[in-house]
Amino acid sequence: MIYTCTLNPSVDYKLKLDDLVPGTLNRVKNEEYSPGGKGINVSIVLNNLGIKSTLFGYVAGFTGSYIKEQLNIYKYLKPDFVEVSGQTRINVKLKGQTETEINASGPHINEDNYLALLKKIKKLKSRDILVIAGSVPSSIKHNVYNEIARIVDEKGAFLVVDATKQLLRSTLEFKPFLIKPNKVELEELFDVKLETDNEVIKYAKKLQNLGAKNVLISLGGDGAVLITQDFVYRSNTIQSEVIHTVGAGDSMVAGFLADYIKNHSFESALRFATACGSATAFSKGLATKDEVEKLISQIKINIVKEN
Numbered sequence: 112m113i114y115t116c117t118l119n120p121s122v123d124y125k126l127k128l129d130d131l132v133p134g135t136l137n138r139v140k141n142e143e144y145s146p147g148g149k150g151i152n153v154s155i156v157l158n159n160l161g162i163k164s165t166l167f168g169y170v171a172g173f174t175g176s177y178i179k180e181q182l183n184i185y186k187y188l189k190p191d192f193v194e195v196s197g198q199t200r201i202n203v204k205l206k207g208q209t210e211t212e213i214n215a216s217g218p219h220i221n222e223d224n225y226l227a228l229l230k231k232i233k234k235l236k237s238r239d240i241l242v243i244a245g246s247v248p249s250s251i252k253h254n255v256y257n258e259i260a261r262i263v264d265e266k267g268a269f270l271v272v273d274a275t276k277q278l279l280r281s282t283l284e285f286k287p288f289l290i291k292p293n294k295v296e297l298e299e300l301f302d303v304k305l306e307t308d309n310e311v312i313k314y315a316k317k318l319q320n321l322g323a324k325n326v327l328i329s330l331g332g333d334g335a336v337l338i339t340q341d342f343v344y345r346s347n348t349i350q351s352e353v354i355h356t357v358g359a360g361d362s363m364v365a366g367f368l369a370d371y372i373k374n375h376s377f378e379s380a381l382r383f384a385t386a387c388g389s390a391t392a393f394s395k396g397l398a399t400k401d402e403v404e405k406l407i408s409q410i411k412i413n414i415v416k417e418n
């Protein structure tokens with residue numbers, strides 16, 4: 112069974128403008144709401160690919176109710192959230208000439224809420240998969256990712272992590288099966304600026320040395336690099352009109368897992384993951400199976416010969 116854990120879900124409020132001019136009145140051309148948060152996005156894309164998952168995390172208030180109501184329409188999702196006080200956050204996503212995101216901080220999480228979530232995670236069984244993804248509300252214990260990773264390890268389940276800085280770093284001692292930082296997140300982790308593929312690979316390997324089994328670095332419109340124990344793979348991307356990239360990375364994680372479970376091939380999983388990321392970037396919502404299938408033949412994978 113696949114589980115996703117979103118400690119800080121959101122309602123994503125996506126606004127399309129001709130351009131965003133700070134300090135002036137900006138009028139919107141198109142607006143949309145959707146349930147968001149990285150783990151929730153992973154689950155929605157898994158659903159779109161016909162794969163079941165259970166969703167852990169915290170929801171609160173009217174925005175939390177909206178998320179639960181929206182998730183009910185998906186056939187393969189089983190929401191299992193902890194209800195907390197306050198409101199689930201609203202994250203604003205602005206698409207003008209460039210993309211601007213304003214992510215709010217999330218509700219208060221008390222000790223009981225914390226323990227209630229860990230109790231759910233303790234039900235995991237050997238060979239289950241848990242994806243923990245995204246930021247955490249500031250009130251939650253700072254070592255929550257480490258604690259969750261410890262439980263997943265004790266259960267003999269597989270851990271997948273998509274998070275920034277110390278949240279990600281704190282899981283590495285438990286040897287996650289897969290981590291997926293983007294290039295900026297990789298740079299932040301080591302306080303460096305990375306220009307070339309070789310530099311990206313060098314720092315991704317440092318994460319492997321710290322414990323990650325497989326490291327997937329997403330490079331936005333430039334594809335992705337996957338470092339496994341045996342090979343380094345590079346995917347290209349496709350040029351098309353970008354509608355909104357929100358959730359492209361989460362789609363990539365979902366696509367990777369969906370394909371890896373089926374084919375047990377890293378090359379195939381990277382190809383499918385890249386197509387899922389691009390399918391999301393090229394559409395209004397998150398990738399659907401049809402959209403991914405239209406792109407897949409255009410994704411090429413090379414094994415990188417390092418120098």
Ligand SMILES: Nc1ncnc2c1ncn2[C@@H]1O[C@H](COP(=O)(O)OP(=O)(O)OP(=O)(O)O)[C@@H](O)[C@H]1O
Nearest residue numbers: 293329330331332334358359360361385388389392
């Ligand atoms: N402009 C684009 N054109 C084509 N494909 C894209 C584009 N942006 C993203 N993708 C696809 O989606 C994948 C993930 O994108 P990205 O690196 O932006 O993830 P991310 O920063 O984690 O995104 P998010 O946090 O919004 O989920 C890329 O590796 C690529 O396959």
Ligand SMILES: O=P(O)(O)OC[C@@]1(O)O[C@H](CO)[C@@H](O)[C@@H]1O
Nearest residue numbers: 121147148149202214245246358
């Ligand atoms: O603030 P976080 O948790 O880092 O990111 C949250 C978020 O930006 O990530 C998703 C896209 O990946 C969105 O649905 C959501 O708004």
